[in-house]
Amino acid sequence: MRTLSVATVLAVALAAAAPLQAQPDPAFPVLAVGQRASGQLSTADPALYERGPFKVYRFQAQAGRRYVAMLQSSDFDAYLTVARTVGGITDHMLMDDDGAGETNARVRFTAPEAGTYLLIAQSLLPEGTGAFTVGIDTMPAKRLAIADLRVGQTVTGALEETDREYGAGPGGGGFFDLYRVRGTPGQRLRLRMQIGEYFPTLNAGTMQGDEFVPDAFGHGQGMLLLTLPASGETLVQAGAEGEITGEYTLAVADRGPAAAPRPVRLSRGEPVDGRLEAGDAEKEEDGRWTDHYTITGRAGERIRVTMAAQAFDAYLSIGRMVDGAFQELAFNDDDGEQGTNSALEVELPEAGEYVIIATSFAAGGEGEYRIQASAP
Template sequence: MRTLRTAAAGVLLACAMAAPAHAQPRTGAFPTLRIGQSVSGSIAAADPALYERGRFKVYQFQASPGRRYIATMESGDFDAYLTLARTVGGITDHMLTDDDGGGEGTGARLRFTVPAAGTYLILAQSLGEEGVGAFTLRLDTATIRQPTPQAFTVGTPARGELSDTDAEYEDQGAEGFYDLYRLQGRAGQRLRIRMAMGEFYPSVEVGTMQGGQFQSLDNVRAANDGAVTVTLPEAGEYFIRAGAYGSVTGEYTLTAEERAPAAAPRTTPIRLGENATGELEEGDAELEDGRWYDAYVYTGRAGERLRVDLRSEAFDAFVAIGRMVDGTFTEIASNDDAEDGEGLDSALEVELPEDGRFVIQATSFSPGGEGAYQLSVSTPP
């Protein structure tokens, strides 16, 4: 498991360091960990603990941006847990953690880059609260491999394989491998790109290369099935970054198909006390984030109170009500849960601010939601 921590959490570390007189030395006096060096240590019952996990020891090292670092911790006595941190303005920022990146067993491994040169900290910790015993800790560097883009054509599947010799994500806090594909696109071309990788959930991004770095497009819409939908802003060369976060490797298939422009929304009148049935499906009107939706029009008066229920057993429902202002939907209220917070249904209550026509959007909580639903408008009890 790999997680990101906030700077605020680091206050706990500062307290833990300062509290016990017999604990690790204060910041600036931690043992130094050097590149290519393995150190042996032990965690004892007298060491400080943190985050409702086990006790820890702290090591410091010097790091530079543009290099890939690998910290590895092994122990036969407890389940290892690693944290990358740094102290900024007296606050300890926990940047990255791992408890199973070392594969099966009790080891931990962090692969990371740093945002700036300076002194960083490695917390060697036991995952369990009672864990004590011996451990070894090692810090290495690895070459950040530059990807070689492969030609890719819309409509022709590409079959590839992620391996530990592929390029690695350069993003701070990201770990994983990816392949890079190059395609020629047209202005306004709308594509659906999908990466299938067995039981793993892959990451698909579409963007451009700027100064040798991949820059993702802002209007890429991700679905729940390893697919993205994108409308290319202009003619030119685009790149697909096909990968997986974590230490995931294996074969995959990458496909891209051209899709017709998004359908214009059709509105259906609905009245107080009425129930409507419908179905979300590909080809419906789309919101900016790629969710399909159906639109209903309710004519109401100022001060009128409404309850709108959207029920579905096929997708996580999301309902919104608003006004159309200069062709743009302006939301008044929305909700993705019913009162009990259980199940997939959604409900909202609203007081209409003025007389006129209001638009109700029946959609899903995330892109890719499809299936049958029931929509009703009533007076709240």
């Protein structure tokens, strides 16, 4: 197999692929959008980046249009690159080696600007040769629809490649659906989304023209906390970042009035069993459920607080209430060991009552735990 150095191959490619506004070298075959072409990779073709031989095709793209490119072969493991030439430099925008299943490659992308783009049909492995087909086609986005979602309802939907996308860049930022959530003004809601083993993204916002503009963002773990505005409704964007598609569930529930903390006295050396669950006091900024404990100490006294949990990642915080607001003194989310437990040690700056907050590291954590305070 004849292999050229990277520098030599790039020099050849740059000489052949002129800038976007210039006439590309006719040595690169033209692919019309919607067309498929057959080709053959052999040891006489150049190789690139420690992979196998390649051939280059060119096509014209329109700014903002979504495209899907395919490279299929039963003779070698296909590797497909979408590229363009900018200022005399070849920009390798997106690559794929198995997006079409088995030995076939597939790249979905959005053209950032109009001009001539390149498809590099290549073997993933250095020894790969044989017949292939390569093609390029458009992938129009379906018409934007907004579905209604009632409080107390759980719906099943699906993210698809024809859905709207958020984020910028040739590969897009992910697909999403839109829902209109209606309730009473000032109603406190919790939305949860699940999509297999992936991490969903939930945002709330408004439409500005044909674009969704978020103004409230999710709190991780597929959860979004909302307080409905005076209109009693808002739009929710349910999606996932990256090339994630498939079925999901989306549920919206009434959070009810904010629960007031009910502090429990914590005595040194005496463990207390507790449980984080819906209905507990919440951290307003992210909706984590919290239990509150109080302990009295002396100035300069050192105490150690531990929290053991298996159902969630434990998180401890200690501080004082000043003018009705909690002022944190120390916090910790682990105990120095591998696991979900938490431990913190602190020297009390003055005599008086301190508040210990037991919660989870991330929103949505719930389950049983054991907390204890003692001397270090």
